[in-house]
Amino acid sequence: MNSPLVSIIMPCYNGEKYIHKLLESILDQDYKSIEFIAINDGSTDRTQAILESYKSKFKSRNIKYTIVYQENGGAPNTVNAGLRRFTGEYLNFVDCDDYFMDDAIKTMVNFLEEHQEIDVVWGASNLIDGISGEILEVWGEVNQPPRKNLFIDMILHRDYIWPNAAKLVRASTFLAVNPERHITEFGPGQNIQLFLPIYYKGNNIGYIDKPLAYITAHNDSDSRKYRSEEETIEYHNLVRDTFIDTLRKINMPTSERDKYISVVNERYQQYQQSNRIFYKINNGDELGRLYEYDKQRFRNNYTSDINAADQTQLAAKLVFSSHSIEKSLSNDSFEVGHGLRVSQLLINILHTYKVKKYNQDHLAYMNTLSVLRAYYERHVDTKYAGEIKAIFGDMLEEILASNSRIGGAEVIPYKQKKHNNTKNFKELAEGRFAVRTYSNTIVDKSDIKEVIEIAMKTPTVCNRQSIKIHTIYKKEIIKKVLDVQGGIAYYDTPPVLLLITSDDRGYVGPNERNQGYIDGGLFAMSVLYALEYKKLAACPLHAMFDDVQDMTIRGMLNLLDSEKLITFISVGHFNEKNNVCKSFRYPVDYVMSEISRIYDFRIETLAESQSAPRIHVKIIDRIRVKLRPRTRILNMLRHIKHKTRLRTRAKHVIASLSNNLDNQKYKHVDGAILTLTGYFNYGNVLQRYALQKFLHRKGFKFVSYVDPYSAPRDIYRIGRKIKLKTPLRAINRFIDNQTPYWYIPKYSELFPESYSFENIINFVNKNIWIKPFDPKDTYKNYIVGSDQVWRNWWDNKEILGYYFLDFIKDREANRIAYAASFGKDKISEVMSSEDLEYVRPLLNGFNKISVREQSGFEIIKNNWGIEKAEVTVDPTLLLEANDYSWLINHSNIRSQKIQPIFTYIIDETEGVSEFIHKVQDDRLQEATKIRAHVGAENDILPPVELWLKGFRDAEIVITNSFHGMLFSIINNTDFIIIGRETGGLSRIKSFLSEYGIDSRFVNETELSIFDIKKLKPVDWNSVNKKLEKHRKDSGDWLISAIIKYKS
Structure with missing residues (x-):
């Protein structure tokens, strides 16, 4: 078969946590005629380094690999960059946090090659949790059936766009409606611009009924934030x-x-x-408070993560998914192979249930085995038999050995219903089943009216009677409504559809906020029994929608805003034989309990303003478990057995020695420094080193906290240099006085680029005294800074609070911000209004505040009204050139030669490369180059000392780095600083202007006209005088902030 080129366009911003999976999934494709275009939209994390590290891998697999770095311009701008470059016959868009199944591209290409009349093909996707990786649901035909007119669907709904990763478009079709290869570059909605014209062009949409991609769900995504x-x-x-x-x-x-x-x-x-x-x-009124209480209670007891679920939650998940299989089995038009994904999900839940050692006699567990056995038996002689065996895996034997037949499907003959109108209530209730397939006999409207009349005796709160019943008899309307509702999957359209609602205008106070659901639920049950009495088959259908579905249903049926949607009920006449779900029921004893006394838990109902402690039932349960004699004896025996193991006892002794050493070492500390850690770039580690070194010279011992947030902890860990396996090593540790250090675990082979920081990590371990962050520490002083600690943390209150010292409980602790940076000139680019108010009391709790840029001073003054903040120098300027020379001269690179020209460039572009070559040609000199990012997979960034040596020994430096500029000035080395839009232009220009050396700046866009020969020598005497004054003022300010409190 022909192998047409597939262009995959990936827009990306700050994707370092997820991009590995996507890149690996492309490399794993069994279809290789691919061009991959990655558009890095000015990421501030390690996205660019990761993309660069994969170049060789893509080259080895003959996949065309293009990386485009641009200043942050937003999603539409990024998409346009990809549209200008793609050359394939097929086009795919993928987000950097999603990834493909191994056969995804091949499957979609084969489909379009075989169906030339189709313009776009899409497939199912597994929606996974962004934190746990658990499959939350399957997006596909089950809950989102193909629609006849996708254009109209897109106009009416928001769930029109199936995940782009699982979608392939003919390039010719796309270019026919968008020959300019361009979408409008403002705001959200790039998918609307990309696909609405295609959907209008025709209805040539194909569907593949299997998962093709994994789609990551984030609570902080643009659509959910x-x-x-x-x-x-x-x-x-x-x-x-x-x-x-x-x-x-x-x-x-x-x-x-x-x-x-x-x-x-x-x-x-x-x-x-x-x-x-x-x-x-939600504006703080009583109703809002009560809804918030409802929400919190539900959130506390609901989980989507099966690993965190308790027995009741797992049982609910088993029943829910098992019933999905039962509905398939009870369908008159059952399709073999349908339900494989749900079966796999059930197997996963069963495994988790067993690992947690829950009771396997629980009916939910037994029902699942029974349903899966019925599903297996339905496929014995089909082509799916082998695949089902593979899915069931080691559970197959247990499933087939299950003798329970409580789950699955069964046939109810109509003769059991002929005399329903003579049955008593018990007989009607026990004989009722949900029926989803109906005969062609027309339902008489008078019968429906009689059903409603019978149900009208249903009680409502204080006889409010706020129930409404909407009846639909036209099949074309029913079908459209059920298309939005989700339909009775794979069943024919029912003859009648009822919608039961309750009118909120019938309730009189906030405490009745949910009464409509109660009244409506009772009424719906009465309707179901009345239908059974009238010999009419029925099935309740959910009406719990998201906001878009809710508004769509209301708009289609012209419902009042005051109506709560309770449930739909499909209605029709019975067939002679009716396939139904068995739908097991728990025994009475499982749901019924007798309350024979009042428990003294009145403190549970106290208002939060009262001071009495709150006791939670889970805590009481744990206490009861502790008090069980058998449990206590078993725990004691285990403890004794554990203690008697010689190796274990030795390990406890060693661990005790280690902890005592740490406690002694950290006991005599003056305070802790909080700054960004784990990024391991030259400027970052040197500002950390400089601040700690400066304080040490002044007689203060400060540890540098390893924060628990900014470090990429999937790649690096903080631990001990020596594994304490023997007492001898523990003694050696006392002698060597070892401290915690950064190391790269073995499993980081999954992240080859992590080894590129080996030299920088070694520098940190050798020269910076680090300590894992511990909120229980009680130091007298805490210093936040420097670096962009007050940057945009994207509404993450945990990280934001950390850098504003929210964990400190001691009111007497001295809180200092030194040369802290917001990273931007405007507060709107850094914090939401909510975050701004969140940090207000925290910032007011600081004893002294200084920032690195004048713009930071203005932000603090204008937004929090704090006028006593100071502008201080970057910590690297607190030390002098001789201090950094000492590091160079005491390293193993001291004899390495630096060429007359030294370059340190972040994200080198073609224009910058040409400029460096031009300077070399003009000066007839060689250059030593150090990159900010590795260029190949096995590259290791040079030692920090060699980086420092470049700025000291070169005749001229070319850089686009802020810290590169600072170290040129520290060493009085001539330099040229290239301005890039994403590189903090304002702070660079402001610094140069203050020191009278503006001529050393050139915008990247003006490199072609910049003449280095016209530069006049720098007046280093003038620069050094200003620098010495600023260094002294800043140092004095910091020491005064510490001593003033100490005194």
Whole structure:
């Protein structure tokens, strides 16, 4: 078969945590005619280094690999960069935190090659949790069936865009509707611009019923992150404008376009009304407080992570997914092979259940085995038999040995229903099953009316009678409604559809906020029994929707905003034989318990303002377990056995010695420094070294905390240099006075680029006294800084709070910020209004504050009203050239030669490379080059001392790094600093202006016209005088901040 080129475009911003999986998944594809275009949108983490490290791997597999680095311009701008470059016959877009199945590309290409009439093909995807990696659900035909008109669907709904990773488009189709290869570069909605014109062009959409990709769900994603009311309205307006702008660019009749624009405007008007209601609920009133209480209680008892689930939660997951299989088995049109994904999910849950050693006689567990056995037996003589055996794996024997038949499907003959109108309630209740397939007999509307009349005797709170019943008899309407609802998967459209709602206007106080669901649920049950009495088959269908589905259903059926959606009920006449789910029921004793006394837990109901302690049932349970005699005896025996092991006793002794050593060493410490750790770039580690060294010279011992957040802890760990396996090594540790240090674990072979920092990690271990962060420490002084510790942490309160010292409980502790940086000139680029208020009391708790840039001073003054902050120098300027020469002269690189020209460039571009060559040609000199990132997989960045030597021994330095500029000035070495938009231009220009050396700056865009020959010599005497004054003032300020408190 022909192997047409597939272009994969990946926009990316700060993807260091996830991008490995995507890159590896592309390398693992069994289809190799691929070009991969990675657009790095000005990432501030290690994304660029990771991308660079994969060049050789892609080359070895003959995959065309293009990396484009650009200043941060947003998602549409990044997409455009990829559109300008792709050359393939097929086009795929993938986010950097998603990744492919091994056969994804081949499967989609083969489909389109075999179906030339199809323009776009998409497949199912596994939605995974961004933290645990657990499969949350499968996005595909099961819960999102293909629709006949994707264009209309996209106009009406927000769940129109299936994950791009599992979608392949013909390039010719795309270029036919977008020959400019360009989308508008503003706001959200790039997928609308990419695919709405394609969907309008035709309905040629194909579907592959198997997972092709893994899609990562994040709570902090752009679509899920919290926004204020004004921000939410603005966001929706931008998306609406994108829809309208895209519609205006599509070639269609004006009247048709106006109709679609009207629909879009109405849809987003509904969004705004819904959001206003939401924010009104959450503005601190009583109703908002109660809803918050409901939410917190549900959140405390709900989990999507099977590894964190208790027995009840796992049982619920087993029943839920087993019932999905039962529904498939009970379908008259059952398709073999359907349900493989759910079967795999059930096997995973069963394994977890067994690992946790829960009771395997639990009916949920037994029911699952029974359902899986029925599913297996249905496939014995099919082509899927082998695949099912592989899925069941080591559970197969247990499943086939299960004698329980409580799960699966069975047939209920109509003759059992003929006399329903003469049965008593017990007989009706016990004989009722959910029926999803109906005969072609028309349902008489008078029968439905009688059913409702019977149900009207259902009690409602204080006889409020706020229930409404909407009846639908037209199949074309029922089908459209069920397409939004999710449908009765793979079943025919039912003859009648009922929708039960409750009207919130019928309730009188905040405490009745959920009463509508209770009244509506009771009424729905009465309807089901009344239908059974009337010999009508029925099935309740859920109406628990997300906001978009909810608003769509309301708009389609013209429902009032005051109506709570309770449930749909599909209705029809019985067939002669009716396939139904067995749907086991727990025994009465499982759900019923007798309360025979009042427990003295009144403290549970105390208001939070009261001072009595709160006791939680889980704590009581743990106490009861401790008090069980058998448990206590077993625990004691285990403890004795453990203690008697010689090796174990020795390890305890060694661990005790180690801990005592640490406690003694850290006991006589004046304080801790909090700054960014784990990134291991030259500037970062040297500012850490300089601050600690300066304080040590002044007689202060400060440890440098290894923060638990910024370090890429999947690659590096902090630990001990020697594994304490013998008493001798423990004694040696006393002699060597070893301290914690950074190391690279063996499993970091999964991350080859981690070894590139070996020299820098060694420098840290040798020259910086580090300590793992411990919130229990009680030091007298805490210094935050330097570096961009107050940068944009993307609404992560945990990290933000850490760098504003929220963990300190001692009110007397001295809180100091030294040369802290926001990384940006405007607070709007750093913090949300919520974060700004969050840190206000924390910042006011600082005893002394200094920042690195004048812009930081203005931010603090204008936003928090603090006028006593100071601007101090970067910690690297607190030391002098001789201090850094000492490091060089006491290293093993001291004899290495530095060429007259030294370059240190971050993300070198073609223009910068040409400029460096031009300087070499003009000066007729060689250059020593050190990159900020490794160029190949096995590269190791040079030692820190060699980096320092470059700035000391060269005649001229070319750099685009802030710290590169500082070390040129420290050593009085002539230099040229190249400005790049993502490299903090304002702080560089401000610094140069203050020292009167502006001529050394050139914008990257002006390199071609910059003439180095016209530069006048730097007046180093003037520079050094200013530097010495700033160094002294900043040092004095810091020492005064410590001593003043100490005194």
